[in-house]
Amino acid sequence: MQRMVVDKNMLEDPQGLGDRHPLRAWLAASKDHVAIITDYAQLEMLKGNALKNILKSTEIVAEFPKQVHILKPISAVSALKGKRKALKKRATSGGGTRSFRRWHDQRSRAVAGDQKSAESLVRAGQAASMQLADMLENMKGFADNIEDATAQFTDEELDILRRREPHTDEMILKIFDGTIELAEKFYLLHPDITKLPEAHEIPYTFLFRFALCVYLHALHWRVQGGARDRLPERMRNDVIDVSYAAYGLCFDGVLSEDKLVREIYDNGRAMLELFTKHAPKPPRRRAKPVAKPAGGKSRANVRGSSVDSKKGMAG
Secondary structure, three states, X not given: OEEEEEOHHHOOOOOOOHHHOHHHHHXXXXXXXXXXXXXXXXXXXXXXXXXHHHHHHOHHHHOOHHHEEEEOOHHHHHOOOOOOOOHHHHHEOHHHHHHHHHHHHHHHHHHOOOHHHHHHHHHHHHHHHHHHHHHHHHHOOHHHHHXXXXXXXXXXXXXHHHOOOXXXXXXXXXXHHHHHHHHHHHHHHOOOOOOOOOOOOHHHOHHHHHHHHHHHHHHXXXXXXXXXXXXXXXXXHHHHHHHHHHHHHHOOOEEOXXXXXXXXXXXXXXXXXXXXXXXXXXXXXXXXXOOOOOOOOOHHHHHHHHHHHHHHHHO
C-alpha cells in the first residue's frame, strides 16, 4: 500500500483535466493507492458559503471514497510517542475515515438535490472558513521566529544555499541543531506532552519532522531576503504548506503542485535519513532474572526444552 499526503491544490481540477488529473490518475492506477487527507486539507476542501464550490473541491476524492484516509487532528498526531513502527497507522483516524465515508453519502444526496444534505454541507463550509480565519491570529511573530531560527548561518553559507550548491558538514550540523531546538520548543508548548522524548525517539515524532520542515522553510525565506513583509494570510498558507511536507515525511510522500512544498519535502527526506542514520539507538532491555523451579532448570530453559520437543514432534 502506498499512502501519499494530498496537498489542498491537488483536490480540485480547475483546468478540466479529467482522467489526466494527477490525483485522479494516481488513485485510479491502483486500489492500493491511498490519499491521506490532513485536517488542514479538510478545512480547505470544505470552506466556503456556496454549495457548488464545496462540491467542486471534493469531486475527486468523492470518486474514490474507499481510498481516502483521514488523519487525526494535528494536536493528536503531535502528541504521538516516537515509536519506530506503525507511525502511519497511529496517525490515521479510523473514526475520521469512517466519518468521511458517511460524509460522502451525504454529499451524494446533496448532488441528487436533497436540500437538507446541501444545507448541512454549507454549514460545514462556513465553520471551516471561520477556523481558517482564526489561524491568522496565530501568525503574528512567525516571521520574527523565522529570522531568529536561522541567525547562525553566515552570508557565505546563505550564498551556498542560494546557488544550490551541496551543503557543508557544518551547515548540516546547524540544520540539525536548529531543528532540535525548535522541536524542543514545540514539545514544551504542547499541552499533552508532559516530558521530552528520549533521544532515540525524537526522529520518529511528528513534531521533530515538523520542526525540520519549519527550519528548512525558514532557511528558504532567509535566502530570499527575509519574511517580515509577508502578509499574515500568506504566512498562514506557508505554515499549512510546511505541515504537508512534514506529514509527507511520516508517510510515503506528498502529492502537491507547489514547488516549495516538494522542495521542503525532498530536502527534509534527505536530512531525515541522515539524522536517523546517526541518531542514538534505543537502549537494549536487560533480561529480567528468572527464578529456578524445583529440579534446578530455569523456566527459560524449561520453555526452550518444551519448544524443542514440539519441533521434534512437528518434524
